Amino acid sequence: MSLNVQYEGSRRTHLRHEMSANIRRCAYEQLAAGGAESLSMNAIAKKLGVSGPALYRYYASREELLAELVTESWEELAARMEETAAGASRLSAAERFRAEAQAYRRWALDSPHRYRLLNGSRFGTGALDPERIVPAAHRTMIVVLGALVEVSSPRGLRPPLTPELSAQLLAWATSRRPDSSVPPEVLLRGLLAQTRIHGVVSLEIEGYFDQLGIDADLLFDHEVDALLA
Amino acid sequence: MSLNVQYEGSRRTHLRHEMSANIRRCAYEQLAAGGAESLSMNAIAKKLGVSGPALYRYYASREELLAELVTESWEELAARMEETAAGASRLSAAERFRAEAQAYRRWALDSPHRYRLLNGSRFGTGALDPERIVPAAHRTMIVVLGALVEVSSPRGLRPPLTPELSAQLLAWATSRRPDSSVPPEVLLRGLLAQTRIHGVVSLEIEGYFDQLGIDADLLFDHEVDALLA
Numbered sequence: 443m444s445l446n447v448q449y450e451g452s453r454r455t456h457l458r459h460e461m462s463a464n465i466r467r468c469a470y471e472q473l474a475a476g477g478a479e480s481l482s483m484n485a486i487a488k489k490l491g492v493s494g495p496a497l498y499r500y501y502a503s504r505e506e507l508l509a510e511l512v513t514e515s516w517e518e519l520a521a522r523m524e525e526t527a528a529g530a531s532r533l534s535a536a537e538r539f540r541a542e543a544q545a546y547r548r549w550a551l552d553s554p555h556r557y558r559l560l561n562g563s564r565f566g567t568g569a570l571d572p573e574r575i576v577p578a579a580h581r582t583m584i585v586v587l588g589a590l591v592e593v594s595s596p597r598g599l600r601p602p603l604t605p606e607l608s609a610q611l612l613a614w615a616t617s618r619r620p621d622s623s624v625p626p627e628v629l630l631r632g633l634l635a636q637t638r639i640h641g642v643v644s645l646e647i648e649g650y651f652d653q654l655g656i657d658a659d660l661l662f663d664h665e666v667d668a669l670l671a
Numbered sequence: 672m673s674l675n676v677q678y679e680g681s682r683r684t685h686l687r688h689e690m691s692a693n694i695r696r697c698a699y700e701q702l703a704a705g706g707a708e709s710l711s712m713n714a715i716a717k718k719l720g721v722s723g724p725a726l727y728r729y730y731a732s733r734e735e736l737l738a739e740l741v742t743e744s745w746e747e748l749a750a751r752m753e754e755t756a757a758g759a760s761r762l763s764a765a766e767r768f769r770a771e772a773q774a775y776r777r778w779a780l781d782s783p784h785r786y787r788l789l790n791g792s793r794f795g796t797g798a799l800d801p802e803r804i805v806p807a808a809h810r811t812m813i814v815v816l817g818a819l820v821e822v823s824s825p826r827g828l829r830p831p832l833t834p835e836l837s838a839q840l841l842a843w844a845t846s847r848r849p850d851s852s853v854p855p856e857v858l859l860r861g862l863l864a865q866t867r868i869h870g871v872v873s874l875e876i877e878g879y880f881d882q883l884g885i886d887a888d889l890l891f892d893h894e895v896d897a898l899l900a
Contacts, residue, residue, distance in 0.1 A: 453701065479708045525816075560878065562787065576882070600829075601896040607889040614883045633890065641870025648790065653805070654843045654862075660836040667830040 462500050464490055469511055473555040478562075481508060506557075509569035515556045515576035522549050523585040530606035535592035536670050542585055543635070543666045547643050561644065580618055587624055587632045593670060599627050635669050691729050693719055696830055698740055702784040707791075710737060737788075738798035745807035751778050752814040764821035765899050771814055772864070772895045776872050783876040790873065799852045814855055816861045821900055828856050864898050 468486045487497040501507035526545035530538040549582050550557035603611075603626055611629040615622040625630075642662050645651065651658040697715045712733050716726040730736035744798075755774035758805055759767040779786035840858040844851040853861075872892050874880065880887040 528847070558791065560825035561873070572882075600900045601893065604680070607886070607893060608863065610885050610889065614885060617884065630893070633885070634894070637870035637874060637890075637894070638867055639870075640874065641868075644790070644873060645866060645869065653801075655846065656839050656843060656862070657836070660833065660839065661866075662858070664830065664833070664836060665863070665866070671829045 451629035458500075461490075464483055464516065465497065465507070465611055466499055466511060469507060470553075470556065473511070473559065474553070477555065478508065478559060483507070503569070505569045509571065511556075512559055513571055513574045513578070516559045516575050519546070519560065520578040522546075527585045527588060535589045539586070539589035539593065539635075540666055541671075542589060543662075546582075547646075547662060550643045550647055557643070557647060561640065563593045564652060566597060585635070586635050587628060590631050590635070590669075591624055591628045599630065603627055603630055611620050631669060638665050638669065687729075690719075694726065694729055694736070695740060695743065698736055698783075699785065702740070702788065703782070706784065707737065707788060712736070732798070733882050734798045740785075741788055742800055742803045742807070744789045745804050748775070748778055748789065749810035749814075751775075751806040751832055755856065756814045756817060764818045768815070768818035768822065768864075768899060769895055771818060772868055772891075772898075775811075775868060776875075776891060779872045779876055786872070786876060790869065795797045812865070816857060816866050819860050819864070819898075820853055820857045828859065832856055832859055860898060869900065 465486055468489050469481055472480050472482065474486065481504060483497055485503075487494050490497070498541065501510065505528055522541060522545055526542050527538060530541040533541065607630070608626040611626045611633070615624055639662075642665055644657065644659045646662075651661060694715055697718050698710055701709050701711065701714065701845075710733060712726055713723065716723050719726070730739065751774055752771060755771050755814060756767060759770040762770065836859070837855040840855045840862070844853055844858055868891075871887065871894055875887045875891075
């Protein structure tokens with residue numbers, strides 16, 4: 443293989459990556475403007491000045507493009523959470539947890555269209571790739587558990603954990619990481635961190651608390667403190 | 672006005688109501704099959720064997736039909752909550768709250784497509800009518816607060832309620848019902864009941880806990896008991 447062919451190959455790969463990224467950027471803009479309903483392959487092709495068939499060489503279907511957006515969003519959120527944890531490594535575990543919770547919330551508030559996509563999509567159905575989504579969701583959970591496991595002298599759970607749920611939590615942790623030694627109470631706190639924060643954030647991005655005249659900041663802080671209490 | 676004209680008028684009103692109900696039933700079936708994206712006025716007209724223009728005499732646009740589905744869903748959920756509370760009136764307040772929480776969850780599990788619609792829609796935007804949605808959401812909250820306010824000797828909130836959030840909660844209650852005497856701690860518990868239950872249920876309908884191997888029943892029961900603790 444001549445150097446010229448190698449160069450051509452790497453240039454093509456580069457252009458291909460650039461085009462894929464442009465397609466996804468266009469798609470996110472459409473989602474931001476009108477939700478998942480407004481995502482249109484034709485409109486993307488038109489915007490980028492390429493033909494329909496050219497576009498379908500990158501993403502074989504609208505479904506496939508949507509799946510890629512969901513997966514990429516999970517991965518970006520995971521990376522954001524890891525950066526936040528690293529940046530807060532000198533803080534106390536409780537402060538680190540607060541910073542992580544706010545980073546998660548900020549990601550959702552900055553791109554509500556992507557947050558809706560991320561949580562409105564089912565693992566293992568359609569074109570979604572669990573081989574990428576599950577690890578990304580897992581990375582986010584690892585970050586959260588890292589802070590929660592360190593929270594000094596956590597008070598006992600109220601109500602106490604039942605043996606049945608405890609066994610399921612341990613089986614979940616072991617399936618993800620066979621050497622896991624995270625206690626079931628911390629695993630439950632991690633799972634509740636996810637459901638409770640999602641409960642507030644998913645209603646906040648729809649303007650629900652504005653409607654009630656409640657400052658979402660205050661409600662969110664209360665929930666985060668309750669998880670640490 | 673002759674009796675005949677009166678009869679004709681009431682018959683027309685009846686047929687009109689029947690047709691509207693058929694349109695909505697068709698629309699819900701489409702939502703159940705393919706989500707909000709799949710809602711199509713043309714497909715509904717075809718299914719009901721009427722012309723496009725005839726259909727638009729009932730709902731002037733797809734947006735208007737969708738808004739009616741959201742509003743009707745809120746009202747049906749409110750009615751379900753009120754029936755549950757009435758049916759559980761002889762139980763203890765804690766048991767009544769558990770029954771209400773399960774009724775809410777069951778409604779979502781029975782029709783996830785309607786639950787997604789209900790919480791993915793913004794009050795006060797588009798064709799949504801806050802004059803109907805806000806009262807329906809309010810009826811649901813009244814039911815929940817009715818049980819929570821009676822829970823015998825509620826332990827103090829952990830963490831305690833801040834004065835700022837307390838003031839906002841009281842202003843919210845007063846705006847809805849000027850003679851309200853529900854304490855701010857109970858109002859917060861009511862709001863947290865909503866966000867926490869939504870947090871679990873909205874992830875449950877997407878199959879999230881199946882993915883983890885966690886029985887959603889057990890997690891849900893824990894959250895409900897935590898709200899009563």
